[in-house]
Amino acid sequence: MIPVLLIVIPLVCGLAGFFIKSSRSARDWSLIASIMTMVVSLAGLVIHPNAASLVFDAEWLPALGSSFSVGLDGLGQILTLLTAVSFPLIFTATYRTEYKNANNFYALMLLSQAGLMGVFVANDALLFYFFWELALIPVYFLCSNWGGEKRVQATFKFFIYTFVGSLLMLVGIIYLSQHTADHGFSLKSFTDLNQRIPAQDQTWLFWLFFIAFAIKMPLFPFHTWQPDTYEQSPSATTMVLSGIMVKMGLFGILRWLAPVLSTGTWIWGDTASALCIIGMIYASLMAIKQDDLKRLVAYSSIAHIGLMCLAIFATTQAGMQGVMIQMFNHGINIIGLWIVVDLIERQFHTRKISELGGLAQKAPALAIGLVLVALANLALPLTNAFVGEFLMFSGVYGSAATKYNVVFTVTAGLSIILSAVYTLNMIQKVFYGKTNALTAKGRDIFFHEKMILALVVLVILVMGVYPKPVMDLTRGTVDLILTKMNFKL
Amino acid sequence: MNAIIISAVWGIVMMFSGLLTSNKSTVRYVAIGGIILLFIANLMDLGMGHPFFSIDTRRMLYFDTFPLVFNAIAYGCTLLYFLLSGRDIEQVGVNVAEYFALIFFVLCGVAIASSFNTLLMLFLGIEIISIPLYILTGSNKKNLKSTEASLKYFLMGSFSTGIMLLGITFLYGASSKGTFFIDEISLLGGPASPLFMAGLLLLLISMAFKVSAAPFHFWTPDVYDGAPTVFTSFMATIVKAAVFIAFIRLFFDSFGEIQARWQIFISIIIAATLFIGNLTAVFQQSVKRMLAYSSIAQAGFMLFAILTLNQIGRDGLLLYTAAYSVATIGIFAILVRMKDHSFEGFNGLAKHHPVLAATNTVFLLSLAGIPLTGGFFAKFYMLAAVVKTGQSLWLVIFAVLCAAVSIYYYFRVIQAMYFKDGEPQQIDSPVAFRVLLVIAALIILILGMFPQWLINTLEIPYI
Numbered sequence: 001m002i003p004v005l006l007i008v009i010p011l012v013c014g015l016a017g018f019f020i021k022s023s024r025s026a027r028d029w030s031l032i033a034s035i036m037t038m039v040v041s042l043a044g045l046v047i048h049p050n051a052a053s054l055v056f057d058a059e060w061l062p063a064l065g066s067s068f069s070v071g072l073d074g075l076g077q078i079l080t081l082l083t084a085v086s087f088p089l090i091f092t093a094t095y096r097t098e099y100k101n102a103n104n105f106y107a108l109m110l111l112s113q114a115g116l117m118g119v120f121v122a123n124d125a126l127l128f129y130f131f132w133e134l135a136l137i138p139v140y141f142l143c144s145n146w147g148g149e150k151r152v153q154a155t156f157k158f159f160i161y162t163f164v165g166s167l168l169m170l171v172g173i174i175y176l177s178q179h180t181a182d183h184g185f186s187l188k189s190f191t192d193l194n195q196r197i198p199a200q201d202q203t204w205l206f207w208l209f210f211i212a213f214a215i216k217m218p219l220f221p222f223h224t225w226q227p228d229t230y231e232q233s234p235s236a237t238t239m240v241l242s243g244i245m246v247k248m249g250l251f252g253i254l255r256w257l258a259p260v261l262s263t264g265t266w267i268w269g270d271t272a273s274a275l276c277i278i279g280m281i282y283a284s285l286m287a288i289k290q291d292d293l294k295r296l297v298a299y300s301s302i303a304h305i306g307l308m309c310l311a312i313f314a315t316t317q318a319g320m321q322g323v324m325i326q327m328f329n330h331g332i333n334i335i336g337l338w339i340v341v342d343l344i345e346r347q348f349h350t351r352k353i354s355e356l357g358g359l360a361q362k363a364p365a366l367a368i369g370l371v372l373v374a375l376a377n378l379a380l381p382l383t384n385a386f387v388g389e390f391l392m393f394s395g396v397y398g399s400a401a402t403k404y405n406v407v408f409t410v411t412a413g414l415s416i417i418l419s420a421v422y423t424l425n426m427i428q429k430v431f432y433g434k435t436n437a438l439t440a441k442g443r444d445i446f447f448h449e450k451m452i453l454a455l456v457v458l459v460i461l462v463m464g465v466y467p468k469p470v471m472d473l474t475r476g477t478v479d480l481i482l483t484k485m486n487f488k489l
Numbered sequence: 490m491n492a493i494i495i496s497a498v499w500g501i502v503m504m505f506s507g508l509l510t511s512n513k514s515t516v517r518y519v520a521i522g523g524i525i526l527l528f529i530a531n532l533m534d535l536g537m538g539h540p541f542f543s544i545d546t547r548r549m550l551y552f553d554t555f556p557l558v559f560n561a562i563a564y565g566c567t568l569l570y571f572l573l574s575g576r577d578i579e580q581v582g583v584n585v586a587e588y589f590a591l592i593f594f595v596l597c598g599v600a601i602a603s604s605f606n607t608l609l610m611l612f613l614g615i616e617i618i619s620i621p622l623y624i625l626t627g628s629n630k631k632n633l634k635s636t637e638a639s640l641k642y643f644l645m646g647s648f649s650t651g652i653m654l655l656g657i658t659f660l661y662g663a664s665s666k667g668t669f670f671i672d673e674i675s676l677l678g679g680p681a682s683p684l685f686m687a688g689l690l691l692l693l694i695s696m697a698f699k700v701s702a703a704p705f706h707f708w709t710p711d712v713y714d715g716a717p718t719v720f721t722s723f724m725a726t727i728v729k730a731a732v733f734i735a736f737i738r739l740f741f742d743s744f745g746e747i748q749a750r751w752q753i754f755i756s757i758i759i760a761a762t763l764f765i766g767n768l769t770a771v772f773q774q775s776v777k778r779m780l781a782y783s784s785i786a787q788a789g790f791m792l793f794a795i796l797t798l799n800q801i802g803r804d805g806l807l808l809y810t811a812a813y814s815v816a817t818i819g820i821f822a823i824l825v826r827m828k829d830h831s832f833e834g835f836n837g838l839a840k841h842h843p844v845l846a847a848t849n850t851v852f853l854l855s856l857a858g859i860p861l862t863g864g865f866f867a868k869f870y871m872l873a874a875v876v877k878t879g880q881s882l883w884l885v886i887f888a889v890l891c892a893a894v895s896i897y898y899y900f901r902v903i904q905a906m907y908f909k910d911g912e913p914q915q916i917d918s919p920v921a922f923r924v925l926l927v928i929a930a931l932i933i934l935i936l937g938m939f940p941q942w943l944i945n946t947l948e949i950p951y952i
Contacts, residue, residue, distance in 0.1 A: 061939075061940070061941055062941070063941050063944060063945075064873075064941075129860065130860045130861070133859060133860045133865075134860060134861060137854075137859065141907070144904065144907070144908050145907060145908060151908075152904055152908050156900065156904070159896065159900070160893060160896055160897070163893050163896055164889075164890065164893040167889035167890070167892055167893055168886070168889060170869070170872070170889065171872060171876070171882075171885050171886060171889055174869070174872055174873050174876045175876050175882075177873075178873075178876055178877055178879075
């Protein structure tokens, strides 16, 4: 029942939200709704992993072989938890932002949460596709209506990109469903497909799925929508996009590509890994050149996602564990970064690094928060990202799936150095140095904003020191995926 | 049988109602009453096996669940169309009763075209559909474009009718014992003579012309654009769907066994239709013209059912006609009431008419094939039908890329409505109109979540 509640609570609350007239009550309503979802999600963690309440099956389209089948395994748990935790964080952090037609804004945010939850719990390929698209529609309206100056064009580019990917994936899903034993869409029959599809078909089927996921992550060379969209979206939506939505791509590979078309994944593993590496280096270099804080974080996100994707294709226990942990951590870290950027933008009405400076004198609490989140972004030991990145690097290095494991590890390692360059550079220019006319009038952040940053930092440190619960949670899924992936034709 | 006779009779009733009363509303109520009667009579024929009239048609007409379910869809859509746009039909000209009468004659043709069993009945059905449409297209006599469109439609339409007749003649000559019955024409896999193939191709061309498939689509944009907008709505939906049903019945029964011989032609037609329809729609400045090209593009998808000729495609075609017709009727109903038919005309609609904008968004999303709308499952069935055959996968990939292009022009309307500011405009939208639009949008959403509710009706046995 829990996965159903995770979808239904935000869905119903979102639909109801459209009819709330006052913007204040719409805001509180959505905050309460998101906290309810979080409670349900946490309850799901406490329940025994094999409990019946974690799965739900209902008849939906028997003629097509599709059913409304949802469930939570380790991978689903970690991502639904991320989604459930992020939304209250986002709503509180942007609590003071005033929106035009606030009720619609919050309602659409909740609907996108429902869509995301659906993606992460779906155990049926058609249902997965349904939610995959449904998560996109509210985001399209959110970005186009409440975004920056060039929002309509930027969002449209984003939409067309992802829609092309989704349609290719739809063709792939239909093709695979015709080849399953029961001509159905269930996850189980999909993961039994590898033996039934000859290697030469897997070589092209792989791309139908991979392009869709690569666009969503995004991977080089499918990334061009991302900096524009992040820059133009309202901050709250950017947090959803970069914190959670990009995980849809990684999740897609982990659930619907690697275990399903494992031979195809193995054949194209090196190519995909090379794309990841190119993207990491390229995005890091681009990030160094950026003057806009949002664009900087956007490019830094491409680099981090690239590493996670690389670790998936390494097909090792350590790497895969690292991906699971890092998917959660990256979400928290990047939302933390966006919160800081948003706080700066709301106070000074600019995101240009060159126009800021000396903020640490005026806003010490903000500076401490940013430095800690930024250090996590650099994967410094004791922070959460260290655990994930360390595991991923050791996974890539120890990979038996590729001949180029050393090359991959070394070049990917370069991006860590580059990320130190742009992150520290950003901290230095924004927070230290002399204040200028704009920042001299600065003030520190409010109490509830401090609390939010403290909460983010707390999660960062706890996950950095004691990641064991997450590892235990995802071990089963990791083993399952690896068993499927290591079976090649 | 119920549908054919009642629609013909009601057409005559409508003509006389114009004589007896000069009150336009009364005429409209008579028409709405007629269509409800027609709908119910058709359902009685379908569900209970109660034809009111049992006439021995000597196998020339063939009644089964499939055509009757389609008739139900067509009449249901016409009912929706009358309710939404009935008042706008009154605005076109003075002879309101005649417009309704002509529409009922078209509906008679629809019923014949969906249940024919000989090529002669096919010809009769298509002609009964076409001739009233020529008149409806030119019904706005003061408008030069309407008259021009009517003449153009008439000339091109007669030409394609000629091609169809020639094809029928060839087929008659090619069959050994000389028959018009479509189930006897089929060669059961035997060798096809050049005469037979020529006849088949001529029939294919004339049907492609009627469903406005490229490269026989040239009449469509001008005729759809020139005709009074209310009648464009009718032509682009119910009429087009009916011709598609005739198309698939003809090919299913007559030429199914020699599918391999003509499949390549239809593949080329599909590719051309999708490409030209979608690409040209991108460059349109008027929403009405954009919808004309979009109807060509949608026809490209529907043709997949004819390419594959399997169960999924056939079921899917019914779903497609329902989802497409309801959505298009809805969009046209809103468009008719707007003064400016360009994209700019929709600017800021969401602010002043939120219900119209929201329902219009649902219709557009359905045409674009976004999940949760009927349009998604319609496209899904079409794609699944082709993938099931295991051939022509290139065409599937091409089709989805074209569908991605279609996002561009459908979303332009959404962008105009929601993200651009415009002058508040007077749109006549009484409560009943808005409620009907919401109902239409709900139908689309229900089809998008539970398409089997429509598909399962095909399993009702016909007694």
